[in-house]
Amino acid sequence: MSRDTLVSFEGVVKSFGAFVAVKKLDFEIKKGAFLAIMGSSGCGKTTTLRMLAGLEAPTEGVIRLSGKPINDLPTWSRDTPMVWQSLALFPFLNVRENVEFALKMRGVGKAERRRRAEQWLDRMQITEFAERNISQLSGGQRQRVALARSLVVEPEILLLDEPLSALDAALKVRMQSVLKNLQRETGITFVYVTHSQSEAFSMADRVVIMSRGGIEQIGTPQEIYRTPGTRFVAEFLGSSNIFQGKLVQGDGGRTALDTPLGRFDTVASEGARIGGAATLTVLDTKTHLAAERPAHARNVLPVRMIGEEFVGATATIYLEAAGGQEIRVQKGHDTLSDLPLEIGRELFAYWEPGDGHVIAEG
């Protein structure tokens, strides 16, 4: 364990009776990191966070905070404040009293309490609401109160459990930048649990992807996006076209993948061996379309157009290859103008071998 590690999970298992919620977690969180734990519901991400907060005890393994095991430390003796999905603000206290709560529990004197709460009210720009009841605040203001309430003790780490899930889209984006800036300015380690890819990728500098109680991949958002570590990750992100097949030695000694849709040239990747089963992922932004079979391209796939979708300046074209496999192509509007985009039209999808990413299986 290096010196800049704040939290480490060592072989942590959590089971509820016969159900194993989290199996054998081994990972570290660095000081000052913004870590997102992402996964679909039931993948164990919230349980992991709750173990870190001390609201669940690990069945096996050790969790360390700054090197010290904290398994047996009750949650009120840890400095691991959490921002809840429901925010869990105290409805019988006003904004200021909510923010002062943690200080009051720690026996901080009245004057000092007020001074420190004032700082955070000011920082979160909610000073003008200080005397208001929680029920009189908007969603965004409540978020800020919840953040101030957790940060007032100036912890080393802040845990966030899908705090933005109840907000509308525009406010969500605004709060994302508030969170990101807050993290950067304070240097407090953030551990952010979410099922939303856009939230995780836009804020975190490190992302953990979990499924069925285990870790699928840990990496920077770029790494995970460009080179998904497992087929699950590629499917979960949904930003790549995925082909399954067997790795073979192709023409001229090049590595290729034999799939039911044909043979695609690829570049060799770590751990992939000839003859082994593998998954090829090609980002939908790196997949191109042509009306005529492109002569220069090495990987060409005949497809039929089945739909299109426009979001802002980006268009997603939905296509179908032989056997009904869906292929997606994402492009800027302007680059599509010379293509005959009609439903049912036969087109050709193609990509460069170097844009494919091979995931070895088994």
Place this chain on the structure above:
Amino acid sequence: MPGARRQGISTAFATRPLVVCAPFAMAIIRLRLSQMDPALEPAAWNLGASEWMAMRHVIVPFCAPAIFGALFITMAVSFDEFAVAWFVSGLNETLPVKVLGFLQGQVSPRINAIGTFVFILSMTLVILAQLLLSGNGEKPADKE
């Protein structure tokens, strides 16, 4: 009421309102508890409150309107209730028992006066309870 209680309170006499009124209080307070965000108590622990501190600073203040509401309702119930009091009171007659005694004897204007008084008192208690329980953004005290 002078003379309503002539002697000390016997055990049965003290237990009576407890048995009769506890279900009312229980129903009111449990209803309030069921409205509580289940994350509220762990949130308090997470912010440094021990289990007892969370009880004192979160659970009780959250339930305060229901607790006071229940207090007034049970006072009204206990005060007006006659049948059980009549059986267990013995020499310690409660007001309703005394009133029955009056009625069996002679017609006295005192009964009208007592009736008015009891009616106003009961209604006041019930209205107070209603105000607390409908909780018009009322902020119960957690102030020092």
